[in-house]
Amino acid sequence: MIEWAVLIGLAAATLRVAAPLLLASLGETIAERGGLLNLGIQGAMLLGAFSAFIGAYFTGSLWIGLVSAIVGGVLATLLFGVLVVSLDLDHVVSGLAINLLASGLTLYFTRVLFTGGVSPYLGELFGPLPIPILSQIPVLGEVLFSQTGFVYLGLISVPLVYMLLTKTTFGIRLRAIGEDPVTASYLGINVVKMRYAALFAEGMLAGLAGGLLTISMFNTFDTRIVAARGFVAVSIVILGRWNPWGVLAGSLLFGFTEALSLRIGIIFPELSGASTIQLFALLPYLVALVALVAGGRRVRGPASLGKRIGKQ
């Protein structure tokens, strides 16, 4: 019999683990709705994680780390903008180039700045922020209202991004660009400006998603810290059908499998042979594969997604 406390812990961990995925995939949703297929989000998260760590470590202020996370993420997505929006290069190639650049840069600076190429630990972290009164509610208080600021931010961003895309002039124009940028420009919409704006928003969210790994979750930096979360975020966007609410559901699904894989030994003690546990770390990626094959077959994204303007 599984204990009640374990389940509550699992639910809370699901949200905690889902937070970086949620922030990143909401950012990617904005970019993809504007027709930009940004695989470089992986690199944007890595740069966000790295600059958050550097900012926090050298100034001793987590808040400066937070701001530098945003700066790092935005720099990466704006570079993607230069390649894809201004120079009209291939989206996939540009995204992968940014990922290579980000891992190269962070590896280099980790080696230069820290002895042995190993980042030290931060003195403090952005810890849980229990919301007064609400966190006292049984079960729900523990699961939902005793999380870090990043989790709250991710959850609040869902309706905000949804409203941005559907209720604002910016949103409807961005979606028009995502369907057909040439037509949008004929209608007097400034495609270049709009796409940079979308990438700016994505950079902020991706930077935060990366930053939270170093300054709220793991306490240190490693070049492999993002793992494949950027690519998972791209799959979540497809799975969530480019809709923020769908993206929330997708993020929770991945958060749940990851949280489950970390707790599998506690929930099923009979499985706790070392190699079996390692195998369960694959679970989120396996779910990604299955979900994409099963749910992603008949979906149609924005019509111009990933296409160069010159090739349309």
Added chain:
Amino acid sequence: MAITPLSSPFFNDKEQDNGKDAEYAVFLKGITKIFPNGTVANHDVTLGILKGEVHAILGENGAGKTTLMRIISGILKPDSGEILIDGKPVRIRDPMEASRLGIGMVHQHFTLIPEFTVRENIALVLATSGWLNLKKVDEKITSVSKSMGLEIDPDSKIESLPIGKRQQVEILRLLCQDVKILILDEPTSVLTPIEVDSFFRMIRDLKSSGKTIVLITHKMKEALQISDRITVLRAGRVIKTIPTSEANEALLASLVVEGMIPATVVRRGTPGAPVLRVESLRVSDDRGRPAVDGLSLVVRSGEIVGIAGVAGNGQKELVEAITGLRRVESGTVRLALHDITNKPTRFIIERGISYIPEDRLHRGVILTMGVHENLALKCIGKPPMSRKSVIDRGLVLRNAENLISRFSIKVPDPCTSVENLSGGNIQKLIVARELSNGGEVLIAEQPTAGLDIKASEAVHQELVALRSKGIGILLVSSDLDEIIKLSDRICVIFGGRIVGEFVPENLDIERLSRLMLGAE
């Protein structure tokens, strides 16, 4: 408007007109536009559009009509020259600026987002504040469509509307922007004859409500029928502006085309035995919905069968099914001797089907390869072009030289890459390759779309010559005039079926239109 064209300053030779006259809604002065590749699209164009008139801009494809109008609507910038609106010089930086000045354009390819509703498409251009105010958009739509007598449901998705309705949405959107000058680029090219009538009624209504209308067209009949004045453009220059009352078809023809065009005399063919037989064919479109729905037809040797229909009624899928590019769900496609249903494309080509595709740049040629290689594409894999997988380059070159002279393709040398050729010459290249392939059946899909009059005539002559050699031709075209001119039989396609058949001798245009719209 009470002015007669002859007394207007524009026609006064003594007084050099400067366009400052406020009678002109738009006045263009010495507009020149040269594209980066060196094409001179407009050369020193001076042209006045009077307030409240319907002004036709007449010319062949490539005469510079669309470029000129894109300059007025802020999409392109002129290299030199001046634009005056209501007598005042203006600089039109972008389409937003144009719409602030009261200018709006309906492009040949519609600028509606198919996945959006009518309301969203209109909100796209009306929105001024950060938050969308769909209620205000709805009010505007209701009041404008009421005054124009249009019936359009703001909730319908564009992709579910027929072409004629989409055009109305385009115009409705411009009217919602309070546009005073409407520029319409080849507006009737997508309409059936019945839709054209109601479109002309709408133009007259717009005119009587005080709008100025510029109509870009290559059809002389149309210009004569609806306009007040006509400006003829040829090779980027204004040849003449004349009041429509003083124009006739012969005069216009001599202005539009330099020199005489030998009109193809089309005699009817003498059909022989069936060469292509399509029976109860069912094919799905890209989204898995039935596009061809139990269609049957026969093409005999020495016969041109024209498929008339509004685009999107299964023509594309029919052609792709015959040529092996799309899977046949049920039914059969047969050549004289062979069943080619769901056979590989290579097999179908070798059994004698030639194909002139609509999307000639992507399906007809490989743009970055040489003319000689493109001409050899369909026979390069077998002797004598190649032996033991080694290509005989000398033969490829001789084959190209031979075809280039036979079909008078204009190329600097046979190895030039195809991307440097004009549309007309690319089409000649494709025709040359397909015809030299020695098939019994030719599928010609929009064979003259985008070609100028001379190039179109040349293609028509080739098709007729092929027919007299006994080849069976399936002609799919949205140009009804072309279908009527060339076909021995006209089949009307609607909703993936053949809904009617005519022989040109007793063609009932009214009924043909109704059939094309699915009204019978």
